[in-house]
Every structure is written in structure tokens, then in C-alpha cells.
Amino acid sequence: xxxxxxxxxxxxxLGGSGIVATELAxxxxxxxxxxxxxxxxRPFRLPKESPVRFVPVDLPFYPVFxxxxxxxxxxxxxxxEAGRLGLELIHTHYAIPHAAxxxxxxxxxxxxxxxxxxxxVSVLGMDPAFHGPTRRALKNARATTxxxxxxxxxxxxxxxxxxxxxxxxxDPERFHPRPERKSLYAEEGExxxxxxxxxxxxxxxxxxxxxxxxxxxxxxxxxLLLGKGPEEAEARRVARExxxxxxxxxxxxxxxxxxxxxxxxxxxxxxxxxxxxxAALEALACGVPVVATAVGGVPExxxxxxxxxxxxxxxxxxxxxxxxxxxxxxxxxxxxxxRAYAQEHFHPERITRQYLEVYxxxxxx
Numbered sequence: 244x245x246x247x248x249x250x251x252x253x254x255x256x257l258g259g260s261g262i263v264a265t266e267l268a269x270x271x272x273x274x275x276x277x278x279x280x281x282x283x284x285r286p287f288r289l290p291k292e293s294p295v296r297f298v299p300v301d302l303p304f305y306p307v308f309x310x311x312x313x314x315x316x317x318x319x320x321x322x323x324e325a326g327r328l329g330l331e332l333i334h335t336h337y338a339i340p341h342a343a344x345x346x347x348x349x350x351x352x353x354x355x356x357x358x359x360x361x362x363x364v365s366v367l368g369m370d371p372a373f374h375g376p377t378r379r380a381l382k383n384a385r386a387t388t389x390x391x392x393x394x395x396x397x398x399x400x401x402x403x404x405x406x407x408x409x410x411x412x413x414d415p416e417r418f419h420p421r422p423e424r425k426s427l428y429a430e431e432g433e434x435x436x437x438x439x440x441x442x443x444x445x446x447x448x449x450x451x452x453x454x455x456x457x458x459x460x461x462x463x464x465x466x467l468l469l470g471k472g473p474e475e476a477e478a479r480r481v482a483r484e485x486x487x488x489x490x491x492x493x494x495x496x497x498x499x500x501x502x503x504x505x506x507x508x509x510x511x512x513x514x515x516x517x518x519x520x521x522a523a524l525e526a527l528a529c530g531v532p533v534v535a536t537a538v539g540g541v542p543e544x545x546x547x548x549x550x551x552x553x554x555x556x557x558x559x560x561x562x563x564x565x566x567x568x569x570x571x572x573x574x575x576x577x578x579x580x581x582r583a584y585a586q587e588h589f590h591p592e593r594i595t596r597q598y599l600e601v602y603x604x605x606x607x608x
Contacts, residue, residue, distance in 0.1 A: 244599055247606075248277045250298075250325060252317070252335040252345065255286040257441040257470055257496055259521035260360035262288050263390070263411050264336035268295045270412075270595050279328055281320060283313070288498055298324055314340040314347070322348040332356065332602055338363040338381065339373050346380035354605045357381060359389040359406060361518030361539065362445065364398050378402045385605035388598075391540025394518040407601060410543075411521050412594035415586045418528035420578070421505030428492065428506055434464040434569055437507035437531070439500055439522040440514075442472025447513040447536075449474060449481045450558060454513065456485040457562035462569060466511075469494045469503050505529040509568060515555055517541050523550075528585035530578040534564045549581040 249271060253264030265286040272278040272294040280286065281298045289295060300320045302311035321333060321344065332354040335341035342357045349355065357380070367373055381387050381404045389395040389406035399405045429435040436455060440446040448468060455466040468478060468491065475493065482491040494503060500522070504510065510526035512535035519540045523533045533550035535541050545552055551564040568574060 244603060246275045246277065247602065248279075248329050248331050249602070250279045250281060250321065250328070250330045250333045252281045252321070252333065252341045253286060254337060255282040255284045257287060257472070258337075258360075259411070259519065260337040260358075260363075261286055262521055263358070263360070264334075265289045265295075266412065266414070266591075267595065267598060269293045270591055271598075274595070279324070279330065281317065281324075287496065298328075314344045317341065317344040318348040321345055325349070325353070332605060334358065334598075334602075336360060338377050339367045340377075342380035342384065343373075343376040346376075346383060351383050354602075355380075355384045356386045356388070356601060356605050357384050358409075359387065359394055359398050359518075361390070361394060362516060364389075364394060364401055365516055365518070365539070366445075368398075368401050374401075386601045388601060390519040391543050393540040393543065407597075409594060409597045409601070410589060411519050411524055412591040413521075413524045413528040413585055413589050414591050415528050415582070418501045418525050418585075419505060420530040420582070421502060424502060424506040425508075428467050428494075428503070429465045432463055433490075434462060434508045435467060435506060436464055436509050436511055436565065437467045437469060437504060437526070438511045438513075439469035439504065439525075440472070440512075442468075442470050442474045442478070444474055445514060445516050446472075446474065447515055448472075448478045450513045450556075450561075451511050452478050452481045452487070452491060453485065454511070454558045454561040454565065455491070456482075456487045457558065458565050459487050459490060461566055464569075465490045465492065467492045467494055467503065467507070469497070469500060471496050500525065501529065504531060507531045509534060509565060511561075511565070512536065512541070513561065514538060514541075520544050524585060524589055527581040528589075530582040532568055532574070532577050532581050534561065534568065536561075546584070549577065549584050 254261040387406040537552040553560040
């Protein structure tokens with residue numbers, strides 16, 4: 244494909260949609276495409292040396308309004324900058340409000356591609372305040388993608404569109420085992436269990452602490468919670484209440500999560516809604532098996548040969564799954580299978596090609 248001039252729209256924080264958009268933008272730019280990334284601030288995971296050009300979306304505030312008007316600000320920025328930069332296609336990540344904002348900016352004549360990531364369909368997408376405009380924007384786009392089969396089916400029911408399924412990617416050169424770093428986070432003889440997220444209520448971080456307390460009764464282990472968000476205080480409270488505070492470490496967000504994930508023995512994910520599970524994929528690429536709740540698209544990612552699935556809210560079952568894997572005689576082989584599985588099915592080159600195929604069809608009208 245010839246070099247394209249592309250605009251990608253993303254949230255800049257810790258969520259999976261922003262990570263996927265940022266890393267896709269970086270890969271496309273490295274391939275020779277001119278890529279402009281629109282966000283309210285420079286995305287957390289965008290390398291400093293990246294050839295991607297960051298375009299800030301300013302949020303002017305006027306006292307007459309109850310808050311900054313992000314949708315209008317983004318629409319105005321896209322409309323203004325698309326012509327100035329000569330953009331050929333806009334690709335938004337997370338539909339709300341990005342799909343509606345780009346539709347407001349361009350109408351039906353401009354090539355727009357939208358990627359759905361989860362709660363933009365399952366939670367916010369069903370809110371009457373957002374549903375109508377989002378549905379119209381998606382139905383009038385040149386293409387829509389979703390990160391899992393489960394999410395694609397949900398989007399079809401919610402919005403009347405059937406997205407192309409393109410799973411998330413992980414770079415195995417970056418995410419790989421780092422057993423030598425385990426001593427930085429755990430004492431000799433301790434198992435290291437890791438969770439990483441933006442600590443939203445939907446991630447159920449306190450439940451991970453509760454399950455860990457049950458694990459700690461049986462084996463020497465340490466829990467490292469990587470990230471930051473609204474549930475941190477509750478997770479700390481639960482750790483104190485259950486008497487495991489000394490073995491629960493809260494690690495601040497880092498642009499290099501691979502340095503933590505690569506040191507882990509197991510990765511834990513207890514979400515009540517999860518369209519894919521980017522952090523779990525990154526753990527698998529590091530050779531770290533995953534214990535997760537069987538929700539959304541997670542069963543498409545976490546298969547028996549690389550981890551265990553439990554029912555949502557079953558903390559006893561969650562702890563038992565962790566203990567079973569830690570005692571499993573084939574745990575070293577499972578680590579190898581996890582990494583090989585991530586490399587084979589979610590390699591960045593494979594996933595980027597799929598997005599370029601969608602772009603080609605969108606540009607063809």
C-alpha cells in the first residue's frame with residue numbers, strides 16, 4: 244500500500260483503547276505512513292522518539308457551560324486540521340464520543356473508521372443520552388471494527404452494525420520474560436501475582452485483593468497492583484481489613500509495564516466487563532499464564548493451555564485456580580505455550596495488516 248496520511252483519535256490515559264490506538268499509530272508511522280494522533284494530551288504509551296505527530300485537542304471552558312465541551316472541541320479540531328494536514332482517513336478508537344464527533348466534523352463524505360473497545364458498547368453505548376448519535380455515526384462510517392467476536396455481536400445488537408473483528412496486538416520483542424527482575428518485587432521463595440489496569444470499578448480490583456488473601460493462606464505470595472484509579476483506596480482498605488497489607492504492593496503507572504509483567508508468575512484479571520483484556524495479552528507475551536473471569540471477549544483470549552477462567556464473583560474459585568496453576572507440574576511449559584500463543588496469534592505485523600486492509604476498503608468507498 245502507498246504511504247497514507249492518517250489521523251487517529253484516542254484517549255491518552257491507561258485504558259486499553261488508548262494503548263491500542265497509540266501503539267497502532269506508532270507502528271503505522273514506522274512503516275512510512277504519516278500519522279497524526281489526536282488527544283487531549285500526549286498519550287501515556289507514545290514513545291518520545293516516535294515519528295507520530297501529536298495534535299492536541301484543547302478544551303476551552305466557558306462559565307455558561309457546565310463543563311468542557313470535548314465532543315465539539317474534537318469535532319472542530321478534526322475539521323480544521325484534516326484540511327490543513329491533508330488527511331485521507333480518520334480512525335477513532337472508543338466510539339463515545341469520538342464516532343459522533345468525527346461524524347459531526349465531516350458528515351458522510353469523509354472516510355471514517357471506528358474501533359469499538361468494550362464499554363463504549365456495553366455500558367455507555369446503551370445509555371439513552373449517547374445511543375442515538377453513536378448509532379447514526381457508526382452506521383454512516385466507511386468501516387467499524389471490534390476487538391473481539393463477543394463485542395462484535397454486542398455491537399450488532401446495540402447499533403445495527405456488524406464490525407470486522409481485529410484483535411489487539413502485542414510486541415513480543417518488547418513484552419518477554421524477565422525472571423531476573425522478580426527479586427525487585429518479591430522476596431525469595433514468594434510467588435509474584437500481578438494485576439494491571441486503570442482501577443475502574445469495572446475491573447474489580449478489591450476482588451483481586453480478596454482472592455489473594457485466600458491464596459496467601461495456603462502459599463507464600465505477593466500481589467503487585469500496577470496502575471492507578473478510583474478503586475485504589477478501596478483496594479487498600481480491603482488489604483488492611485484482611486490482614487494482607489504487608490504483601491500487597493501498589494505500583495504507580497509506568498510507560499514500561501513489560502518490566503513488571505515480565506517478572507510475574509501469574510497475571511490476575513477479575514473484571515465484570517472486558518471486551519478483550521490488553522494487559523492479559525501483554526502478560527501472555529511475557530510468558531505469564533492468566534487467571535481471569537469468563538466475561539466478554541476474555542474466553543477468546545485466555546484458553547486452557549495458557550490460563551484458567553472462573554465465573555464472575557466466584558472468589559473461592561478464583562483463588563483455587565491460582566493455587567492450582569502455581570502447583571501445576573507443567574507450569575514451566577505453560578509459560579512457554581503462553582508466549583508462543585501470543586506471538587502466533589497477536590503479532591503486531593499481523594494485526595497492522597488487518598487494519599491496513601480495512602483502510603484500503605474504506606478509501607475505496
